Amino acid sequence: MLRNILSPAFIRPLSNQKTLAVRALSTSVICRPAAVDEQKTYTHILTETRGKVGLITLNRPKALNALCSDLFTEVNEALRAYDNQSDIGAVVITGSKKAFAAGADIKEMKDNTFVDTYKTNFLGHWAEMTQIKKPIIAAVNGYALGGGCELAMMCDIIYAGDKAVFGQPEIKLGVIPGAGGTQRLVKAVGKSKAMEMVLTGNVNLNATEALQLGLVSKVVPADDLVEEAVKTASTIASMSQPSVQMAKEAINQSFEVPLSAGLRWERILFQSLFGTADQREGMNAFAEKRAAKFTNK
Incomplete structure (x- = not known):
């Protein structure tokens, strides 16, 4: 179009x-449901409104916030709702405890065939994030590996806690990044570093390295990360x-x-x-x- x-x-x-x-x-915007219901109980995420900012916290801490289909469905539902809420101007996504998201849920993926992934549109629900009109800030508090790194790169701004780690280890699983990791990563860090990270699966970036390469725009002490991201989101929401x-x-x-x-x-x-x-x-x-x-x- x-x-x-x-x-x-x-x-x-x-x-x-x-x-x-x-x-x-x-x-260009997908179908919009009603505004976020703060009383709603999600299974895999937490939602909170801070002034004009919507906050989404990935909440599968025992699985290091691994991205199962149900989790991503909930993320998209909350994002669409915030996008439709006139008094919300920006959204922050972060993870609970030690991880932002340590990748896609391998238990859900391991027995899939090509037909399974095609019929279920396995990665299609990831693409919905790119249709959200309001800015999204990723507050990466810990591990952002595989799908977690790709999720961060789907956001418009990335802030990293000082303990954050970024990587694309999918090659070790016999696959490749499939949610933008081969496309967005090279634009963020350059061809050579992206090739090294993806082809070996061994190269992870700490927060400082990610900042130096341009993958993230700011490194913040872990305890201040969400507040700093919300502060920036609030500035954007005031425009x-x-x-x-x-x-x-x-x-x-x-x-x-x-x-x-x-x-x-x-x-x-x-x-x-x-x-x-x-x-x-x-x-x-x-x-x-x-x-x-x-x-x-």
């Missing part, structure tokens, strides 16, 4: 560009949400389309924000040297 929108035949005059941008963003969501869309497209197409799409999104109440408020507030009061309109 995006490539069609970005073709010359679909680049419309400025008067139609806002409609194009809004339509493209709205149609104009149309601007935030369009910025996320534009940056993500830089990984998916040629530069010329990405630049055209960026211009469409940029121009579509002019004339909005938030654009006027933001620029007036700057001129008047005061904090902006965005209404998300």
Whole structure:
């Protein structure tokens, strides 16, 4: 769809560009349920609202938060609900106790055949995360291995606790990373390091190494990790949400389309924000040297 929108035949005059941008963003979002019910009891995750931030904690500590299908179904349900909740502007995902997520659940995977994985759309539910419009911050508190590393890379920003460990050991199981690990990792750390990590399965990155390579944007003492991630999420949530969501869309497209197409799409999104109440408020507030009061309109 995006490539069609970005073709010359679909680049419309400025008067139609806002409609194009809004339509493209709205149609890229999956079906939305009601807002998160804080009273709901999930089996594998915990949910909490902190101001304008939704917090999801993976909660299978005895299994080092291994990613079974039911856990990921719950994560997607909570994410879709937060995405639909107007007073939530960003989401943080973290793990309970010693792990963020130590990979996919091997007990669930080991007897699968190609037909099984195809019929059950084994990795399809992972892709739903990429359709969430609101920014997601991964607060990686411990092991982020295999699917756990891939889950972190699906998020928009990664903060690491000082004890965090990142790795892609799937080759040792006779498979390869299948939820973005061969694609997102190379964009984050470069071809040589990604090849070394994936082909040997032995190379794990500590938090400092992950920061130096650009896999994470900040390393935080473990005890402060969630609070720091929520603080950043709160800052994002205080911005104009149309601007935030369009910025996320534009940056993500830089990984998916040629530069010329990405630049055209960026211009469409940029121009579509002019004339909005938030654009006027933001620029007036700057001129008047005061904090902006965005209404998300």
